[in-house]
């Protein structure tokens with residue numbers, strides 16, 4: 001695997017679970033070194049798609065290419081050196097400190113699957129803690145962290161994997177507004193091929209170059225953010241009455257919510 005950040009291509013991916021087809025012939029791309037936002041309503045398949053790309057689940061058919069290499073052809077350790085996944089509910093029952101959790105991320109780069117305590121606390125861990133802005137949490141126990149602190153710890157662990165590809169499931173879920181912006185700026189600055197499931201459409205508009213829109217396990221559309229994010233799409237996929245305008249300072253798309261399509265229609269008749 002090359003060390004630059006490769007393009008990801010998902011080809012005709014189908015995955016079923018519990019007797020349901022969760023992903024239905026999904027094909028999409030995530031451009032190299034760019035941030036791709038995965039958007040769509042609750043239950044549309046965002047987490048399932050990230051889990052399939054991240055090899056947490058095995059698809060029924062179809063494939064994922066990391067660069068030119070099928071993900072399934074990569075050895076487990078090589079895959080872990082290439083792709084880091086931060087799940088929405090990343091949790092550990094273990095009584096580990098923040099520092100030990102971040103050290104876990106470095107395991108794929110060590111000679112063996114050593115215990116965290118045997119890995120030492122090299123510069124890499126310090127760098128990752130600093131980058132994620134959590135050096136002061138270094139010795140805190142995971143169980144004692146707030147939701148946002150846990151999120152940043154998991155991101156620091158992902159950085160310690162030194163991946164070329166970052167898969168993030170709602171990375172700003174527990175973060176306040178400025179922490180959300182800081183985290184996304186941090187991710188953007190890494191220049192990694194990133195795929196992030198996102199609920200906040202304005203954060204997606206601000207930080208994603210490319211959007212993939214899912215509904216009912218299928219891709220509705222994909223493309224550059226400014227082409228994909230339209231009033232029509234938001235009405236169709238989310239049932240939203242919204243304006244999509246050009247941000248007066250950045251020129252990027254900006255979503256101004258007016259309500260749901262149903263509520264607006266009702267109001268106009270009353």
Ligand SMILES: Nc1ncnc2c1ncn2[C@@H]1O[C@H](COP(=O)(O)OP(=O)(O)OP(=O)(O)O)[C@@H](O)[C@H]1O
Nearest residue numbers: 017018020022040041042043044045046047048049
């Ligand atoms: N292991 C499973 N067994 C059965 N159904 C599943 C399984 N995993 C996911 N699903 C179903 O697949 C659909 C897609 O779920 P997924 O979590 O991928 O959606 P999502 O877009 O990430 O949702 P959200 O925005 O609510 O996080 C949902 O209806 C969910 O209930």
